[in-house]
Amino acid sequence: MLEVSNVNTYIGKIKIIKNISLKIKAGEIVGLIGPNGAGKTTIMKTILGLTKFTGSITVGNRPVTETNHRALARVGALIEHPVIYPFLTGRQNLELYARNKRDLTQLVSTLQMDSYINNKAKGYSLGMKQKLGIAIALLNHPQLVILDEPMNGLDIEATIGVRKLIKRYADQGTAFLISSHILSELQKIMTQVVLITSGKIIVDQPIEEFNKTSKQKYKVLTEDNNRAMSLLQKEKIPFILKNNFLVIDQKNIFAIQDVLLKNNIHLQEILPLEASFEELVVNILDRERGKEDGR
Numbered sequence: 001m002l003e004v005s006n007v008n009t010y011i012g013k014i015k016i017i018k019n020i021s022l023k024i025k026a027g028e029i030v031g032l033i034g035p036n037g038a039g040k041t042t043i044m045k046t047i048l049g050l051t052k053f054t055g056s057i058t059v060g061n062r063p064v065t066e067t068n069h070r071a072l073a074r075v076g077a078l079i080e081h082p083v084i085y086p087f088l089t090g091r092q093n094l095e096l097y098a099r100n101k102r103d104l105t106q107l108v109s110t111l112q113m114d115s116y117i118n119n120k121a122k123g124y125s126l127g128m129k130q131k132l133g134i135a136i137a138l139l140n141h142p143q144l145v146i147l148d149e150p151m152n153g154l155d156i157e158a159t160i161g162v163r164k165l166i167k168r169y170a171d172q173g174t175a176f177l178i179s180s181h182i183l184s185e186l187q188k189i190m191t192q193v194v195l196i197t198s199g200k201i202i203v204d205q206p207i208e209e210f211n212k213t214s215k216q217k218y219k220v221l222t223e224d225n226n227r228a229m230s231l232l233q234k235e236k237i238p239f240i241l242k243n244n245f246l247v248i249d250q251k252n253i254f255a256i257q258d259v260l261l262k263n264n265i266h267l268q269e270i271l272p273l274e275a276s277f278e279e280l281v282v283n284i285l286d287r288e289r290g291k292e293d294g295r
């Protein structure tokens with residue numbers, strides 16, 4: 001559906017996006033994750049033909065350029081602030097784009113906008129505008145939908161509603177590229193994780209594969225942690241003490257058992273420790289920063 005190859009985006013003379021390649025197939029939900037200033041919004045704008053870039057971008061095999069947006073006919077997007085006409089009602093804003101009235105009515109009701117959809121949009125709250133922006137992006141069942149921080153300002157119920165909508169559309173074949181800082185929110189729906197930092201992609205994996213890396217640590221409880229720790233130090237097996245557990249790498253689980261056995265220290269518990277999705281992302285970004293600093 002979307003194919004981005006070796007794209008560099010420049011703002012002025014500064015290269016913001018550095019040689020990014022990315023593919024999204026029909027029905028996939030790709031989560032674009034990265035710190036502030038990583039380039040998430042910029043890559044989205046580039047895909048929408050709104051910036052100068054080198055490399056190639058195609059949507060449904062048709063090229064997107066800065067001046068030719070015909071390939072984007074069936075692409076819906078919400079970038080930064082929704083484009084809403086304040087003196088029109090929410091419904092009138094939707095009617096500007098809607099090709100099918102039933103589609104419009106269904107979006108309004110799924111997003112629970114019925115009570116205010118006939119009011120002028122200038123009186124809408126942040127979350128109400130955000131929902132209207134999401135509805136505009138989803139109108140007419142696009143082939144590809146690009147959402148920049150869609151959960152911004154949404155309450156819990158609205159967040160759940162948007163999540164359901166995204167899933168329903170993806171099941172019907174719409175491809176999604178979604179950026180978010182609320183990682184746990186994306187984790188529930190995305191099929192692919194893309195991590196970006198300083199304009200470069202550092203991870204691009206199916207979510208199952210990404211989650212597997214979360215079981216690489218084990219927690220160990222022994223009958224005498226103090227002695228165990230000094231033995232591990234002597235044997236140069238790395239560990240950290242967390243509460244009353246020792247946390248070790250998966251690759252050392254046999255070595256630690258051997259050391260303990262040899263020294264007559266009984267093992268009370270050894271369990272895989274599941275890192276949270278957030279922890280994983282932070283670890284990867286830290287490691288990447290370390291590389292950049294030449295550490």
Ligand SMILES: Nc1ncnc2c1ncn2[C@@H]1O[C@H](COP(=O)(O)OP(=O)(O)OP(=O)(O)O)[C@@H](O)[C@H]1O
Pocket residue numbers: 011016034035036037038039040041042043
């Ligand atoms: N119009 C602009 N002029 C100059 N620099 C810009 C412009 N827009 C973005 N940048 C720079 O490009 C880089 C990427 O910005 P971008 O908005 O894409 O980040 P982001 O990942 O969306 O961040 P956030 O999570 O804060 O939304 C930043 O270093 C930013 O300073």
Ligand SMILES: [Mg+2]
Pocket residue numbers: 040041042148
């Ligand atoms: Mg952004």
